[in-house]
Amino acid sequence: MVKLLQLNKYTFAGTQLKKICSCVFLFVLSCRLHSAQPITSPETLTPPDTSPVFELVTLGDAGGIQDGNLSAFLLRALSEPNYIALDAGTLVNGINVALSNNAFEALPVITDKTLSAPGNILHHHIKGYLISHGHLDHVAGLLIASPDDNEKPIYALKSVNQTMSDTYFNWQAWANFTDRGTPPLLNKYQVIDLAPQKSLRLKNTQLQVTAFSLSHPLESTAFVIEYQDNLFVYFGDTGPDEVEEQGKLATVWRYLAKQMQTKKLKGLVIEVSFDNRQTDNLLFGHLTPKWLMSELTYFYSLVDNKQQFQNIQVIISHIKYSLKSGLDPRDKIQQELQQGNTLGFNFILAKQGQRIIF
Ligand SMILES: [Zn+2]
Ligand SMILES: [Zn+2]
Known part of the structure; x- marks a missing residue:
């Protein structure tokens, strides 16, 4: 502060x-x-140096159990009308909530008269999916929308794409809309394996992605997105390094700190699933406010020019929806983040239908 x-x-x-x-x-x-x-x-x-470069639209902000509001975001460079989806737990419902919030007001929308407003966004403005891991709360929207989706690539680490093929696109759970796995192949989605820590241009966008493996019950992913000399990071579900003992978040923080010597980190989406009452043995590969602060404090220590943190938006995702009466988990987590925020990070709780530019 x-x-x-x-x-x-x-x-x-x-x-x-x-x-x-x-x-x-x-x-x-x-x-x-x-x-x-x-x-x-x-x-x-x-x-003076904070003119916005990216737009993020939250299609789903929660980490379960509220169907219709599960982890999914759209990101674009403001200079182009093409989004990449970051996970797709909720897709069409999220687009509808965003439309009713006027989140696409600044988008030069392609009006295809054969399609509805959400149809236009899905077909003409979402140019691919980056999938962090195969848990249902991150892919359900993609699966459900797939019969009426149009052709586009799915990008993920190899093990994540394998899970998608084995678990969903197998003609048992769902038809195989992809170009690999159980035949017959419907070839709607081109499945692209991302090599860890190697950058790749995302088709039909001006964005580049670099994927990093994260610790979770099954392999998860952080995506560093680059546009010119600007960076954004989307973290899929992840446990803290101290609990997971694999040092995977530290690898991402070190990479970012190095990149920030010449580039600007504009924002990141990272999960906080539980409040601080959750004990470490019950984290199941997730973060609490305390553990997020511990990770961010390490990141902070790696960056020489601390002023840069003033211009970074830290967007909190994946708060678990609760059926219990009493204090809303969002309020509790917000309180705990504020209390622990001694380094002055700019925290924003993601909210379905919200548009953020940074
Ligand atoms: Zn999740
Ligand atoms: Zn998960």
């Missing part, structure tokens, strides 16, 4: 004005944290 307040020094002089601006800034920030609205803070409160 202290660091964020320092931002005012860039644009304002005079103690009184500074105080007023600090209050406005705090208010805007707290609105952002409380309602997770799109970033709409006045430009005068934005440091």
Whole structure:
């Protein structure tokens, strides 16, 4: 928070004005944290090098059990109308919620009269899927929409694509809409294996992806997306390194810290599934606010120019929906993140239908 307040020094002089601006800034920030609205803070409160480059639309924010709102995001460079889907737990329902929130208002939409509004987004603006792992809460929307989807690639690590073929696209759980595995092949989806830590251009977009393996009950993935000299990271489900003992998150943090010597990290989506009451033996490859702070603190220690963190949006996903009465898990996690945020990270809780530019 202290660091964020320092931002005012860039644009304002005079103690009184500074105080007023600090209050406005705090208010805007707290609105952002409380309602997770799109970033709409006045430009005068934005440091000079933070013009937005990416747009993220949240199609699904939760990590189970609420069908219709499961992990899925759309990302595009603002310079083009083409999204890549980051997981697809919820797809058509998420597009509909985003449409009713006017999240695609700034998108130069291709109007194909043969298709509905969600049909236009799905067919003409989503150019491929990046799948972090094969758990149902990350792929159910893709599977369910596949009969009426159009041709596009599915990108994932080899083991993830194997799980998709063996478990779903096998003519038992579902028809095989892909170009590999159990015949007959319907060839709608071109399945592309990502080599770990090697970058690849995503077809029909200006984006590049580099995949990193993550620790989870089955292999999961972090996708570093690059556009010119800007970076964004999407983390699939992951446990903390100290619990998983595989050092996989540390590999991603080190890679990012190195990249940040010449490039700008604009934002990241990372999971917090449970609040801090969850004991380590019951994490099942997930993070809590405490463990996220521990990971981010390590990342922070690797970066020389700490100012860069002021311009990074940390978007929290995969909060587990609860059927229990009492405190909403989102409120509890938000509280714990705020309390533990001694380094001044910009946290935003992802919310279905929300559009964020950064
Ligand atoms: Zn999950
Ligand atoms: Zn999972």
